[in-house]
Amino acid sequence: MLDYTKKEKYDRTALRVNPAKTCQPVGAMYAALGVHECMPHSHGSQGCCAFHRMFLTRHFKDPAMASTSSFTEGASVFGGGSNLKTAAKNIFDIYNPKIIAVHTTCLSETIGDDLNAFIQDIDIPEGKYMVHTNTPSYKGSHITGFSNMVASFISYLSVSSGNKNGKAVLMPGFVNPGDMRELKRLATALGVSYTMLPDTSGVLDSPMTGKFEMYPKGGTTVEEIIALGNSELTLAFGKFASEAGAETLKKKCGVPYNLLPIPIGISRTDEYIIALQAFSKTEVPYDIEEERGQLVDILIDIHPYTYNKKVAIFGDPDTVLGITEFVLEMGMIPKYVLTGTPGDAFVSAAEALFTKFGVDGCIAKAGGDLYELHQWIKEDGIDLIIGGTHGKHIARAEDIPFIRAGFPIIDRYIHSYMPLVGYKGGMRLAEMITNALMDRQDRDALEEDFEMVM
Amino acid sequence: MSVLENVLDQYSSRVYKNRKEHMVDVNNNENNNQIAANVRTIPGIITQRGCCYAGCKGVVLGPIKDALQIVHGPIGCSYYAWGTRRHKGKTEEGVDNYLQYSFSTDMQEPDIVFGGEKKLKKAIAEAVDLFHPSTIFICSTCPVGLIGDDIHAVAKAAEKEYGIKCIAYSCEGYKGVSQSAGHHIANNQIMRYVIGEGDREIKSKFAVNILGEYNIGGDGWETERILKRIGYEVVSTFTGDSSIEDLKNAHKANLSLVQCHRSINYIAEMIEERYGIPWMKVNFIGVQGTIETLRNIAKYFNDEELTAKTEVVIADEIGLIADDMAYYKSKLKGKTAAIYVGGSRAHHYQFLLHDLGVSTILAGYEFGHRDEYEGREVLPFIKPDADSKNIESITVEPDKEKYHLYLPEEEINKLKEEKLIDYYGGMIKDMANGTYMVDDLNHFETEEFLKRLKPDIFFSGIKDKFVAQKSGILSRQLHSYDYSGPYSGFRGAVNFARDVTMGIYTPAWSFVKAPWKNTPVLEGTLGGE
Ligand code: SF4
Ligand code: SF4
Numbered sequence: 005m006l007d008y009t010k011k012e013k014y015d016r017t018a019l020r021v022n023p024a025k026t027c028q029p030v031g032a033m034y035a036a037l038g039v040h041e042c043m044p045h046s047h048g049s050q051g052c053c054a055f056h057r058m059f060l061t062r063h064f065k066d067p068a069m070a071s072t073s074s075f076t077e078g079a080s081v082f083g084g085g086s087n088l089k090t091a092a093k094n095i096f097d098i099y100n101p102k103i104i105a106v107h108t109t110c111l112s113e114t115i116g117d118d119l120n121a122f123i124q125d126i127d128i129p130e131g132k133y134m135v136h137t138n139t140p141s142y143k144g145s146h147i148t149g150f151s152n153m154v155a156s157f158i159s160y161l162s163v164s165s166g167n168k169n170g171k172a173v174l175m176p177g178f179v180n181p182g183d184m185r186e187l188k189r190l191a192t193a194l195g196v197s198y199t200m201l202p203d204t205s206g207v208l209d210s211p212m213t214g215k216f217e218m219y220p221k222g223g224t225t226v227e228e229i230i231a232l233g234n235s236e237l238t239l240a241f242g243k244f245a246s247e248a249g250a251e252t253l254k255k256k257c258g259v260p261y262n263l264l265p266i267p268i269g270i271s272r273t274d275e276y277i278i279a280l281q282a283f284s285k286t287e288v289p290y291d292i293e294e295e296r297g298q299l300v301d302i303l304i305d306i307h308p309y310t311y312n313k314k315v316a317i318f319g320d321p322d323t324v325l326g327i328t329e330f331v332l333e334m335g336m337i338p339k340y341v342l343t344g345t346p347g348d349a350f351v352s353a354a355e356a357l358f359t360k361f362g363v364d365g366c367i368a369k370a371g372g373d374l375y376e377l378h379q380w381i382k383e384d385g386i387d388l389i390i391g392g393t394h395g396k397h398i399a400r401a402e403d404i405p406f407i408r409a410g411f412p413i414i415d416r417y418i419h420s421y422m423p424l425v426g427y428k429g430g431m432r433l434a435e436m437i438t439n440a441l442m443d444r445q446d447r448d449a450l451e452e453d454f455e456m457v458m
Numbered sequence: 459m460s461v462l463e464n465v466l467d468q469y470s471s472r473v474y475k476n477r478k479e480h481m482v483d484v485n486n487n488e489n490n491n492q493i494a495a496n497v498r499t500i501p502g503i504i505t506q507r508g509c510c511y512a513g514c515k516g517v518v519l520g521p522i523k524d525a526l527q528i529v530h531g532p533i534g535c536s537y538y539a540w541g542t543r544r545h546k547g548k549t550e551e552g553v554d555n556y557l558q559y560s561f562s563t564d565m566q567e568p569d570i571v572f573g574g575e576k577k578l579k580k581a582i583a584e585a586v587d588l589f590h591p592s593t594i595f596i597c598s599t600c601p602v603g604l605i606g607d608d609i610h611a612v613a614k615a616a617e618k619e620y621g622i623k624c625i626a627y628s629c630e631g632y633k634g635v636s637q638s639a640g641h642h643i644a645n646n647q648i649m650r651y652v653i654g655e656g657d658r659e660i661k662s663k664f665a666v667n668i669l670g671e672y673n674i675g676g677d678g679w680e681t682e683r684i685l686k687r688i689g690y691e692v693v694s695t696f697t698g699d700s701s702i703e704d705l706k707n708a709h710k711a712n713l714s715l716v717q718c719h720r721s722i723n724y725i726a727e728m729i730e731e732r733y734g735i736p737w738m739k740v741n742f743i744g745v746q747g748t749i750e751t752l753r754n755i756a757k758y759f760n761d762e763e764l765t766a767k768t769e770v771v772i773a774d775e776i777g778l779i780a781d782d783m784a785y786y787k788s789k790l791k792g793k794t795a796a797i798y799v800g801g802s803r804a805h806h807y808q809f810l811l812h813d814l815g816v817s818t819i820l821a822g823y824e825f826g827h828r829d830e831y832e833g834r835e836v837l838p839f840i841k842p843d844a845d846s847k848n849i850e851s852i853t854v855e856p857d858k859e860k861y862h863l864y865l866p867e868e869e870i871n872k873l874k875e876e877k878l879i880d881y882y883g884g885m886i887k888d889m890a891n892g893t894y895m896v897d898d899l900n901h902f903e904t905e906e907f908l909k910r911l912k913p914d915i916f917f918s919g920i921k922d923k924f925v926a927q928k929s930g931i932l933s934r935q936l937h938s939y940d941y942s943g944p945y946s947g948f949r950g951a952v953n954f955a956r957d958v959t960m961g962i963y964t965p966a967w968s969f970v971k972a973p974w975k976n977t978p979v980l981e982g983t984l985g986g987e
Contacts, residue, residue, distance in 0.1 A: 016588075023536070143566070
């Protein structure tokens, strides 16, 4: 089990070991799947598309459809224009999507394919659309790709007609369908009418009906994306995944935005509720207040098991920051907080949280990898690890309880249906954390200390 | 209209013409069962195929546990090949095991603009410092070939500088038309730089290599267990749970057993040419398949005691699984299956299904060549196209010192004539009339065939698994065995039978339709009476 990882510090500048991020296109593909009747299209060699579909399928346990330009050596030399042209024709012909959302791969980026020009050259059938985004894999991460795709949908499609429609735009960020449903439920509860972009609920958590649907019921419709320009306000969740989209909509159509943190934990959910309330000018319904009260009650009940427990959190920046704030609210110490996605904003946001809650000796790092996280853990141990599947080797090597939260989770089921956001998501996360710690306490207890009640 | 015509008819004429060549209505088609394979996927078609890199690093190199494998490129490729293929490997005393690590140069924009060689060199230096590996592999991904990084020169320099083995693989994803190109590239380099270097002492004359066995779900271990029971010595396995040390000694064996023909036949042939060791196409999937294979191997070694032991082991192993197999057969008999996977499994699994009374009505390969379908007799008639010409093909000469023949030449020739060695007959000969063989089966065709043929089970990969299941058909992954296994040999057959049976009989299937969908709107009475 990761036997070669030593705790001694070593500065690597070239070798990435056990990454905590992946490449842009998979994020773009995920975002595009959140648009109704959209075919995500990968412009490059077919291997990338296969990998990305494989990964999304493993995380969601649902079909992730996407087509590819299937480059071979020729296209890599002469450019992929004709591949894209053929691809577009075949896609509209065979799969009949409303819209094709093209993203590039490191191959087409390196040869410098001009997607704008290609698309202008293509005969797009009446009433159909084709958009693209650039997702070079040698920049950013899958979160960047997600963010780029959202921004591209807007810059291609959204227009403002001058008539406001009274709606809010919800940009959920790179979260699960279960989270998106929860964000929508809260908005509805507060009387806010909204459009969510992208919205993978109904697509990547689609029901069993006995019939495969290439385009399941869910997803933001193209008409809705066009109409985003008439919205009143954008609530964008997560700087890394959603700011670019919100900014694009503001620039293009003058829709102001409110950049919120992904609402994981109490205060962040409070912030969301307040934003919704400010938008709809309605009272917060009792149900929601009740949920909040339940969560607070739970946290007080469980504090003997969580207080001062040290935890390592890794994964995508917006999500990790959310979980970090929540564990701080629980009295835990987020000793190591790491994302593979580069960006100083992550570190400063994490450090601001450490300061806000007055905890010392915690480390935050962006653009890091799991090898380094493991080294830190070896150097100074912790009580719990929170992150995606790739943390399981560290958890086993160091014999530390591990709970799976974030992306990707490829070795467990059902997670993508269950929210982490909102008060309900907080309850779930608190349950997972407490149970993991209590299971551990039971497991380690001496026979004479092993008790029925805890 | 036939089922094939029905499916094809929905295509535009150009796609129709192309895809028609890839489909065979077995024994009823005009082309005399000839099939088009190993040619480009049509852009825009939702294919399940992967790329050259996946075939090289993912399939062939990935399982070699003591080679520290650095993927030179942006992060994604390395990330996706990290632990996702289930090639199991045991940690042994004195042999490194890097299977749980993912190494990459995580190229950034400046590396693309100014070249990535410097970063690669640095990455190697860091890997040596931190891990002290005896072997480093470098695999390149798409942009590396385009910007022209000379990974082979970097590898040479690293060998000198650190006194280790360092092998580079130019397996950029865009090469060839599928994973197949990558298998070939990996094979070439292993032949060039690994095989023949070892001097381990071989204890038995019944010494074999197992080629094209990647130990998914522990398959290789089960196969090895049976072979060892009979008295064979397994010199090396390419490449499941293998180490460079093992692979170096492959030239010492007296026979190479080829499980996955597509991914490894290059090595099998080159080993024969250079070292005189013939290869035999084997199949350890399925009870009857395994029995036949064991008897064929014994026939080659032509030793009375070995032959007798073979029969004893077969009888004993069958005895141990007979009741289980009979039970599962009673549950599965009469069911039908469709299989779309890889470059050999779509063939092998038909034997195991047959053992269970399940007939295969549709089968296809993701990256097979015509020989996997039609047999090696078509090799002289395969015209190389631009894509295959781009993949280097190396020729080897007999090695004066290490060349050895286990059997006299006439006997070898006799066995060749009998097609016992150096031959693979392909899938078609084992498929019944009126079944379908489809190359590079794509998403659209999968959907259409499933609708029309309504098999009880669809064996495939993760990307189409849930497509089948959403339409009400059980699907099991045959690349990764849905995280179960082993499926090879005698015990594996029972595991497989158990897994398929539980899939078919899972009660949840009966709930797919909500009950109120079938009942008329309630005729309620007022007041709840
Ligand atoms: S890093 Fe590049 S070549 Fe690799 S999977 Fe991602 S887009 Fe494809
Ligand atoms: S059976 Fe297929 S998937 Fe498996 S290694 Fe061989 S070629 Fe690859």
